Amino acid sequence: MTIALICFAVLLLLGVPIAYVLGMTTVIYIFATDNMGLLLTVPQxxxxxxxxxxxxxxxxxxxxxxxxxxxxxxKRLVNVAKQFFGHYLGGLAYVNVIANMMLAAIIGSATAQIAMMSRTMVPEMEKSGYSKEFSTAITAAAGLLGPIIPPSMMFIIYGVSSGASIGEMFVAGVIPGILLGFSFMVIIAIIGMKQQWPKQERTSMKEKLDSFIKVIPALLVPVIIIVGILSGVFTATESAAIASVVALVVGLFVYRELKLSELPSIFASMVITTSVITVLIAMANIFGWMLSFEQVPQQIAAWMVSLSDSPIVFLLLVNIFLLFVGMFMDGIAALVILVPIFMPLLPAYNVDPIHFGIIICINLTIGILTPPVGSGLFIASSITKVSIGSLVKSLWPFLIVSIIVLLLLTYIPALSLWIPSLK
Known part of the structure; x- marks a missing residue:
């Protein structure tokens, strides 16, 4: 087992893709222990x-x-946010967060959201008088909302890995997402008191109403997902299929901006990304099987229990560990590796799996904005041409408030569990 873990660390340091690291480590373990019978069950x-x-x-x-x-x-989400909030001091900063909150209910991926909004919002904010560093920082920070407000790819993977209900994970993310978005707006207000930020002219009520009506079809997708799951009409997976149909109809016949000629490239993009995630999950499954064979989860559980039998201490240690892991490893990769290890510990500390899922997903999401490996940092920096150092300096207030929100969610379970309890 020691040889396998050394190989795991070396392959990670060499920059080998995490899916290959997991698979190669497992094969090395099998040959190192000369347990060739295990090799026969790897395909299964x-x-x-x-x-x-x-x-x-x-x-x-x-x-x-x-x-x-x-x-x-x-553009419709950004426009409706501008109409309602652009006239406040620092209005475009608020617009950035609110548009990201609405966009999160459609995309579900932090990196995709950061890439998209960096191209859209940063030039707009810069033209209006905001510094490029702050504009990039708030755009990157607001991208954290992507995996928290449902639908969320990380929630799906956690549900599959842990056996927790994906539908309950979706609805459990609503209040944490809103709380995090509101916290970012508080930071914007505090910073805005010290700086003379620009504001746009107030629009008429008619213009606001027109922009809201135009965005209603776009908001049908998250409404269908949440209402459908809460009412029990369909599961999270079924809601994804219905959301796709609604998105297709809205794009083709309501907004009429989606072209049939674009569908092949959309399907190709979906297939490539799904394949990457699927291979990662498959490799993580055999890696987890290797750890279980060596009783690693049981040993970690015994060690954690020996440290303290207090849920408060346990969750604090988990958060510190995950924040450290998030600095060096992609969130989804860390999720598929760590969830099988932590799940056996939850009954001993009386921690709800849905509550724990919110904690681990938000914690690892913060990692995309922490150096040295934060993918969100590099995406935002490469698009806006802001140096990593300047970006991190502007990001610190948002990272600090994200950790504060994480601790609130950790020690006030009702923030995560209240909506699921309504089902």
Whole structure:
């Protein structure tokens, strides 16, 4: 086992893709222990890792997001936010956060959202008098809302890995997402008191009403998802299929900006991204199987219990560990590796799996904006041409408030569990 773990660390440091790292480590373990019988069951384990109905939600939600984006959803969301909030001091900063909150209910991916909004909002804010560093920082920070407000790819993967209800994970993310977005707006207000930020002219009520009516079809997708799951009309996976159909109809016949000629490229993008995630999950399954064979989860559980039997201490240690992991590893990769290890610990500390899912997903999402490996940092920096150092300096207030929100969600379970309890 020691040889396998050393190989795991070396391959990670060499920059080998995480899916290959997991698979190669498992094969090295089998040969190092001379347990060739395990090799015969690897194909079955790979297949069983993908044989989960919940995984169908990933390509379907990605399809819905791609269809809505190609159908002109982004500019309509930004426009309606401008109409209602642009006239306040620092209005475009608020618009950035609010537009990201609405966009999160369609995309479900932080990196995709950061890339899209960096191209849309940063030039707009810069033209209005905001510094490029602050504009990039608020855009990157607001991208954290992508995996929290449902639908969320990370929630789906957590549900599949842990056995928790994906539908309950979706609705549990509503209040945390709103709380995080509101916290960012508080930071904007505080910073705005010290700086003379510009504001736009107040628009008439008629203009506001017109922009709101135009965006209603776009907002049908998240409404259908949340209402459908809460009412029990359909599951999270079924809601993804319905959302895709609604997105297609809205893009083709309501906004009329989606072209049939664009569908092949949309499907190709969805297939490529889904394949990457699927291979990662399959490899993580055999890696987790190796850890279980060596009773690593049980050993970690015994060690954690020996440290303290207090849920408060346990959750604090988990958060510190996850924040450290998030600095060096992609969130989805860390999720598929760590969830099988942590799940056996939850009953011992009486921690609800849905509550824990919100904690681990938000914690690892923060990692995309923390150096040295934060993918969100590099995406925003490469698009806006702001140096990583300047971006991190402007990001610190938002990272600090994100950690404060994480701690609130950790120690006030009702913030995550109240809406699921209404089902």
């Amino acid at each position: 384990r790979l297949y069983s890792g993908m044989e989960n109905y919940g995984l169908l939600a990933i390509p379907l939600f990605m399809l819905a997001g791609e269809l809505m984006n190609s159908g002109g959803i982004t």
